[in-house]
Structures are given as structure tokens and as C-alpha cells.
Amino acid sequence: MATTRDYYDILGVKKDASADEIKKAFRRSAVEHHPDRGGEEAKFKEINEAYEVLKDTDKRKRYDQFGHAGVGGSGDGSPFGGGFGGQSQNINFDFGDLGLGDIFSSFFGGGGQQTQQRQARGRDVEATVEISFDQAVFGTEVDLTLSLEDTCEHCKGKTVEPGYEMKTCDQCKGSGQVVSVTRTVFGNIQQASICPKCHGSGKIPEKVCSVCHGKGTQSKRQTIQLKIPAGIDDGATIRLREHGEAIANGPKGDLYVNVRVKSHKHFTREGDLILSEEHVGMVEAALGTEIEVDTVDGPVNMKVPAGTQAGSDFKLSNHGVPHLRGNSRGAHIVTIIVDTPTKLTKQQKELLQAYADQNPRHKSWG
Ligand SMILES: [Zn+2]
Ligand SMILES: [Zn+2]
Known part of the structure; x- marks a missing residue:
């Protein structure tokens, strides 16, 4: 899952670091923490995630402004458009920048070792609520009604028609991922991505759900009771984990609620x-x-x-x-x-x- 740590801290650079400083810091820490050299995989992924954002001027700007919410783990249709780390793609490690193409290959299961998948998750959703000045001062509870993709009730999100079983995916032979090889000047780069047919689960239904047709989700109007803490200020964002859109075989996305506070007549x-x-x-x-x-x-x-x-x-x-x-x-x-x-x-x-x-x-x- 995406990290919640500050990307600048992860790379050990200052907020105003130049593109070159960021690149150097990334190279240093990626080599230090590379799993093939005994580094911790989670730490290594964190470094890559931070670099994915900070090396990109637009993403970095969004991150500076909105924090993780601005670049948060959803793919197409994220509130901020085209976020990184999409739903069907593995983390895109930047071999080119490192010039270390070959030592990465075994990390992607080249040696028969199962790699840790970045699990697909539902889309993040953004909503806005408007509250009064007094409600912001003392806190309040508001009902937020949204039309969202929710877990399919018929198949409980399993995508299989009740009474039928799941079988091994024929595209990935049950591994849940497909590996593609790209030739570059740095050597062969293997890239593992989540199997598009089974979405990484390695299994597909014998018979697809007759309600969601195998999507695992259905659009539903839902009302969420949102607790707004006393003292919240205009422009604050509340994050509700896993209250965004549902997805088959993965956790829901997050819901980001922007809070607007109306002005007061006297205060x-x-x-x-x-x-x-x-x-x-x-x-x-x-x-x-x-x-x-x-x-x-x-x-x-x-x-x-x-x-x-x-x-x-x-x-x-x-x-x-x-x-x-x-x-x-x-x-x-x-x-x-x-x-x-x-x-x-x-x-x-x-x-x-x-x-x-x-x-x-x-x-x-x-
Ligand atoms: Zn598959
Ligand atoms: Zn269904």
C-alpha cells in the first residue's frame, strides 16, 4: 500500500531540493535499500513511490499543495486526474535513471520467487460539504449522500455467480501477474503487471455473476454519516479510508471530503x-x-x-x-x-x- 510518510523525508531531501538533488538522493537510497542487496522490500518500494512523485514536476506540485491526497494511489478518474500507481499496473521502477537494469530482474520473480503485488484498490472519491461557522467551531455530524460503485450484493464482490466456484486463470496460470520484457540501452527490463483477466487474484469465475457481470461492483446511492471535529477550518480535508469506490478483489478507495465553512454575519x-x-x-x-x-x-x-x-x-x-x-x-x-x-x-x-x-x-x- 501507499506510504503515509513524507516523500521528502523518505528521500532525505529538503522541500526545495532541485530535480538533480532528488535524483541523486533517490539513486543513493535505492541502491542502499535494494532487496537484492539485502534491503527491505517495503522500504525500497517507499523510496520508489516517493521518487515517482517528486521527479515529476506536476505531481510534485500537487503533492506540495495537497499532500498524499494530491497524488494518492488511484488511477484514471482520480479527483486530481491521472494519479500514479494505477489500478492494473505494478509500481513503475525507474531503471533508466539508475542504469542498474540487470540487478533488478530477479526482484520481479525472475528467480521463481513470488513478488509482492501492489494490490489493486478502488478509485478515490472527492466530495465537498458546506457547514456553518458555528458547526465548524463546535463540530457536527452531516449526512453525505453519494452515488458510488459499491460491492455487488449478489456476489458479495466475488464476481462469481452464487453456487459456482472460482477456477485458475488461464491467462496467468494462476500467478496473478504477467511479465513483459522491454529492451532498452540499459539492458532487458522485466516489468511485472497485474494480470488483466483476473486482476491479480489468479482465479476467474466458472460463471460470472449475473448482476454485475463479473465486475464485482454495482452503482449504489449511499449515505455516509460524517463526523466533523470541533475546530475544523475552512478548506480542511477529511479522509475516510476505504469509503471510496469498491473494486473486485481489492479494498475500496478512500473518500476525501473537503470542508467549506460559510462566513458569519458578525464573526x-x-x-x-x-x-x-x-x-x-x-x-x-x-x-x-x-x-x-x-x-x-x-x-x-x-x-x-x-x-x-x-x-x-x-x-x-x-x-x-x-x-x-x-x-x-x-x-x-x-x-x-x-x-x-x-x-x-x-x-x-x-x-x-x-x-x-x-x-x-x-x-x-x-
Ligand atoms: Zn490471471
Ligand atoms: Zn456480482
Whole structure:
């Protein structure tokens, strides 16, 4: 299966490594971990997987942006189009780059040794849900309805009509793979790929399922209950393993749910902070007051101290967004807008003038 480790870490290069640095790092680690030289096969595959992505400018860009989701193990029709490591193909080792053609041959079962197949799996699926600001803050559960290829109910995904048996595949003689040889300047390259007739299982049905006609899947409308954790932010992606499309003789693909958070009438958000504005009068700002502030937890009383300047920020601890990990919460930050009166009665004007007369810096131009 595809690795979840960071591709740059696997190759031991920096995020901004040049194509040449990546190639050199790959060559070094591929030789070091090659199974024919006593290396661990899983590690070797991981190195190849990382290189498959990082050597390709487009895939590398998608990986930088979306992580593994951007290049994740599905073939044609993946949400990001033409992902690597397709359904019917073995990992495409890059012999040419290494110039090590011959030592690889036995790895592909040349010496009668069964190779580890990269198992075919269902297609990854992408969906989007939209939730409210408050739902994002406190978490929620949404029903997501999708029309997807699901396991065939009649044959339970086995592709064989109930009551009939499976028999050995005549194309691959039960090995589950076919080997093709390509001649290149580096020598003969053997490439093993999954048998197209039995999809790698080595067995085919005596009689194919009468409902799915041997596909093992059928299109079905399904509703998935999706738990959205408190504190999730706009643009986050939730991955549901094996909730994507089904495939015969393999695990389902993954479901990637993009979460969109609607904007709020009064609040904005910056990470775990919730921001809002509150208005106070000029005199209230000067003399101090107590105001009621709307928060996601409801109204909260807040003291505005005497001498508050326009644009001052006040913090209401623990009324912000809960942290995705842990029990703590961010703060709600209130920015004070000081309203200057625009309509004054004659008496109010005189009072303000009297104030101004006592304060030379604020002399009226009147
Ligand atoms: Zn076969
Ligand atoms: Zn069926």
C-alpha cells in the first residue's frame, strides 16, 4: 500500500531540493535499500513511490499543495486526474535513471520467487460539504449522500455467480501477474503487471455473476454519516479510508471530503481566534462602560475601561475556537469602534465646547 510518510523525508531531501538533488538522493537510497542487496522490500518500494512523485514536476506540485491526497494511489478518474500507481499496473521502477537494469530482474520473480503485488484498490472519491461557522467551531455530524460503485450484493464482490466456484486463470496460470520484457540501452527490463483477466487474484469465475457481470461492483446511492471535529477550518480535508469506490478483489478507495465553512454575519476567524467588532459612544469610551458582546457561546458582559481608544482590542479568553487536538480553546477578540456623534443638539454642542475650552489640544475651529 501507499506510504503515509513524507516523500521528502523518505528521500532525505529538503522541500526545495532541485530535480538533480532528488535524483541523486533517490539513486543513493535505492541502491542502499535494494532487496537484492539485502534491503527491505517495503522500504525500497517507499523510496520508489516517493521518487515517482517528486521527479515529476506536476505531481510534485500537487503533492506540495495537497499532500498524499494530491497524488494518492488511484488511477484514471482520480479527483486530481491521472494519479500514479494505477489500478492494473505494478509500481513503475525507474531503471533508466539508475542504469542498474540487470540487478533488478530477479526482484520481479525472475528467480521463481513470488513478488509482492501492489494490490489493486478502488478509485478515490472527492466530495465537498458546506457547514456553518458555528458547526465548524463546535463540530457536527452531516449526512453525505453519494452515488458510488459499491460491492455487488449478489456476489458479495466475488464476481462469481452464487453456487459456482472460482477456477485458475488461464491467462496467468494462476500467478496473478504477467511479465513483459522491454529492451532498452540499459539492458532487458522485466516489468511485472497485474494480470488483466483476473486482476491479480489468479482465479476467474466458472460463471460470472449475473448482476454485475463479473465486475464485482454495482452503482449504489449511499449515505455516509460524517463526523466533523470541533475546530475544523475552512478548506480542511477529511479522509475516510476505504469509503471510496469498491473494486473486485481489492479494498475500496478512500473518500476525501473537503470542508467549506460559510462566513458569519458578525464573526470572522483567524486560526483559533474569533474576531468581532463592538461599537461604543465617544463618551462611554472616555468614561468607561460595560457592554454585552455576542460570542459563539451567547452574550458575554465585557468591561470597556475608561480612556479606551478607538480600535483597541479586548480579549475574551476561552470563547474562541476549540483546538482540534486537546481540550483548550482560543480567545474571542473584540475590537472597539468608537462612534463620534454626527447630530448634536444646541445644548450638547455647548457642553462639548465647554470641554474643548478646557483642553487646548482640542480647540474648536468653530
Ligand atoms: Zn490471471
Ligand atoms: Zn456480482
